[in-house]
Amino acid sequence: MATEEKWCVVTGGRGFAARHLVEMLIRSGKWSVRIADLGPSIKLEPNEEQGILGEALRSGSAQYVSADLRDKAHVIKACQGAEVVFHMAAPDSSVNNHQLHHSVNVVGTKNVIDACIECKVKRLIYTSSPSVVFDGVHGIFNGDESIPYPPKHNDSYSATKAEGEALVIKSNGTNGLLTCCIRPSSIFGPGDKLLVPSLVAAARAGKSKFIIGDGNNMYDFTYVENVVHAHICAEQALANEGVVAERASGQAYFVTNMEPIKFWEFMSLILEGLGYERPRIKIPASVMMPMAYIVEQTYKMFASYGMRVPQLTPSRVRLLSCSRTFNCSKAKDRLGYTPIVPLQEGLKRTIESYAHLRADCWPRRDGPSKAFIYLGSGKVAHTLLWKDKKQSLTAVLVLIAFYHYFIASGYTIITAVSKLLMMASLFLFVHGVLPSKILGYTIEKIPASNFHFPEEAAHRSALVVGSTWNSAVDALISLCKGKDWKLFIKVVFSLLMLSFLGATSLQRVFVIGVPFAFIAFCVYEKKEEEIDGLIHETVSFFWKLKSKITKKFLASK
Known part of the structure; x- marks a missing residue:
């Protein structure tokens, strides 16, 4: 270690961009780095343990503080x-919780400023956001730092970041403390646990086909090393004495890769780089907004019961459909900032770092699908799953004819069955009367054995009926004990479905049921893992909800 240690602090030091900053500071050899974060202790990933961070922690040139x-x-x-303090800590921007954001971005930032003044820290660099000037309605094209804060921000995160930024700028010069704010636009790169994993999850769930808006909105993305480099440039500018520090301090700076690109083109490049299809279907933002409001309200209602933070929120729809590009001339002029990694190179490094999320690394299903097994793995399965397209098409045509002659007329089930049996009887009678040959064509007679029900099959059927009856009796006994909640819910659900079907006309059952059978099983076969996962999450959520309600009910007694 150097004889004269120079310590710097990185708040939120285990965050995405902060980790890169910590490593760059250690690598520079000029600083001993104190990593401040919420966790009670630091948990290193394998690559960090063996890398520069692990070595610095062991040598004492880096420390972790909870x-x-x-x-x-x-x-x-x-x-x-x-x-020096690099204040990078902030809560997850996707959680629109005003109390949380205010407590960290405003109260927490004020505490950082007060601590810097009390501890005689010389420089404070605050990681802000371009969203501090975004109202969620109007796009921003080549915006510079003269843009004022809007009367109303897009979400609580943006509003509280603006408050925190204003506090940092106002504190500049207090007891010799020099401050400035960096506004990095849409950070991406290796180690990000939000953007790329979310894109891949959407692609695997079949949701990445959609473009929200017209797809022409322009965006500025910033590779993470360029964001870190901007913070280093800011610290060096503030460390200079005289005019340089005076011009650099007390200011906010937009930081980007200086290479604006269409938002959806950027997303497409990442998806294609990982082997997934690019989005193509455009959905107007006006169509998505009502859905987003419903999702957000649902989350507010059930968040306390363990519901996950939704991806579809009104603020996110606005972000995905508006243009946001920024001018970095001020950062270039006063901080000496220019990107050190071009956009295409940053994309290349990012894609390479997520090799484990590539499409060809996604485990595929082996053997027959669950849908095929559920349908008996026979003719019914081949027909409903369109394995034999000729057979499926024939079945569809027969069902259409059946619907036209027997269902559309409004017959009851008994009338339709009797009419069908009458037509079958007429066909068999005429078929039996016909001679063995007509005009040289052989008429094959239907052997009587075709109508014979084998004794073995009858025995099996009887066993099935008996087994079903015994299972029903066992279920009834279990219900009488009043302990099996799952069974009770299954029985109630089954009876409700039966009562619903009983009250529904045969015509409606046919119109809804037949197309559903031919479509639903095909969809389930193709999206088996996603649907099973969704069902599992839904069931788990309701069981957790039931458990929490039960606990609250018991606690209130």
Whole structure:
């Protein structure tokens, strides 16, 4: 270690961009780095353990401090003896929780500023966001730092980040503290646990086919190393004495790769690079917004019961459909910032780092599908799953004819069955009367054995009926004990379905049921894993909900 240690602090040091900043600071050899984050201790990934971070922690040139920014005493402890603080901590922007965002982005930032002043920290670099000037309605084209904060922000995250940014800028010069704010636009790169994993999850679930909006909205993306480089440039500019530090301090700076690109083209390049299809189907944002509001309200109702944060929210729909490009001239002029990794190179590195998420690494199903097995693995399965297209088409035509002659007329089930039997009897009688040859054509007679029900089959049928009866009796006994909730729910659901079908006309059952059978099983076969996963999550959610309601009910007694 150097004889004269220079310590810097990185808040939120285990976050995506912050990890890259920590490694760059260690690699520079100029700093001893204190990593401040919420976790009680630092948990290194295998590559970190063997890399520069693990070595720095073992040597003492890096330290980990557990700190909650909402607790001022924690922040003061983290900042003691530091010359510079890189304030990068922030909650997940996708969670639209105003109380959470305000407590971290505003109260937490105020605590960081106060700690810097009390601990005589010389420089504070705050990681802000371009969203501080975005209202969610109007697009931004080549926007610069003269754009004011909007009267109403797109979400709580943006509003509270703007408040935090204003506090940092206002504190510039207090007791010798120099500050500035970096506004990196749409960070991407290796180690990101949000953008690429979410894209891949959507692609595997068949949801990546859609473009929200017209697909022409332009965006500025920033490779993570360029974001880190901008923070280093800001620190160096503030460290300069005289005019350079004076011009750089007390300011906010947009930071991008300086290569605007269509938002959906960028997403397509990542998806294609990982072996998935690019999105092609365009859905107007006006169509998506009502759905997003419903999803958001549902989350607000059930968040306390364990519901996951939804991907579809109104603020996200606006982000995905509006243009947002920014001018970096001010950062270039006052901080000396220029991107060190071009956009295409950043994309290449990002795609290579997610090789484990490639389409060809996705495990595929072996053997017959569950749908094929559920349908008996025979003629019915081949017909409904369109394995034998000629057979399936024949079945469809027969069903259409049956519907036209027997169902559409409004017959009851008994009338339709009797009419069908009458036509079958007429056909068999005429067939029996016909001679063995007509005009040289041989008429094959239907052997009587075709109508014979084998004794073995009758025995099997009787066993099935008996077994079904015994199972029903066992279920009834279990219900009488009042302990098996799952069985009770299954019985109630089955009886409700039966009562629904009984009250529904034969025509409606046929019109809905037949197309559903030919479509639903095909869809399930193709999307088996996704549907099974969704069903499992839904069942788990309701069981958790039941458990929590039961606990609250018992606690209230």
